[in-house]
Amino acid sequence: MPDAILLASTFFLIGTLSLIVGALWNIRIWFLGAESVAGTIKGALLTVLNPRSLAAIVKAFFVKVFGQHRLYKYERLRGLEKASFVSFYVLLILSNHIAADIAAGVSSVQELVAEFFRSPFFPGYIFHELGTELPLIWAVFLLVDNLSMAVVLFFAEALAIHRRFVKKKFMFGTREDAVGLFMPVVWFLFRYMAEAATIVKFGFPESGKFMFIAYGIAQLMAGLSPAQIELLYNVLWPTSGFFLGVFVGAIPHSGRLWHAFAGPMAMLVNSVPKTVRSVK
DSSP states (O other), rough: HHHHHHHHHHHHHHHHHHHHHHHHHHHHHHTTTTHHHHHHHHHOOOOOOOOHHHHHHHHHHHIIIIHHHHHHHOOOOHHHHHHHHHHHHHHHHHHHHHHHHHHHTEEEEEEEHHHHHHHHGGGGGGHHOOOOSOOHHHHHHHHHHHHHHHHIIIIIIHHHHHHIIIOOOHHHHHHHHHHHHHHHHHHHHHHHHHHHHHHHHHHHGGGGGEEEHHHHHHHTTTTSSSSHHHHHHHHHEEEEEEEEHHHHHHHGGGGHHHHHHHHHHHHHHHOOHHHHHHHO
């Protein structure tokens, strides 16, 4: 495993730990307002395990979280913005996790955990592990990877930035707004450049063309020496991991980011029929 990927995954690990600690703290504060912590947990488990509530949650997951149905009815463009961000961001994450697990031949919990932290950077070591002559299925993964980032970056994020800071849809644009909007942008930009350095490093493999945006950036790096490309590879992947770690780690410590993260969970809970939620 290249040291650059190991360092990038370490940054992601630190950010994930920050997310977990912060999330547990936020949940603890929420529990302080509950009449009975044990009763609240029991009620939540009974709700989730109830077939009717589970069906409602699954339906809400696709209609309300991915489809942003309520928001789309209120304001179509904003609903489209949110739906595209959530859907393609999740597609990016899941496709990388699944592809990385398959490539590594994960067969134990320890391997699954290790691959979880490496997988956001899978395009950085796919040629290292599978070679440069990739079957079509892996080329399709690279296409999905770049397409997902493109939709989030050039459509959802651009539209959100325009609404928040240009069109002034909201009265105030706070520093938290800027962090929430720009941190994924910074991560994606460095990730694109890191993928480009990877393509050049491995000699412009044919399957690299499926990373169509990164491949275009790679053309600009074609004149660099192997030593310079190696340096870029070793700098850009850890940098992308650093910004991913900062973004993930900041979620529970920012009111707006936490709302965006926990909001869908509340939406799922509220989708459960009241008669089911009232079961003790």
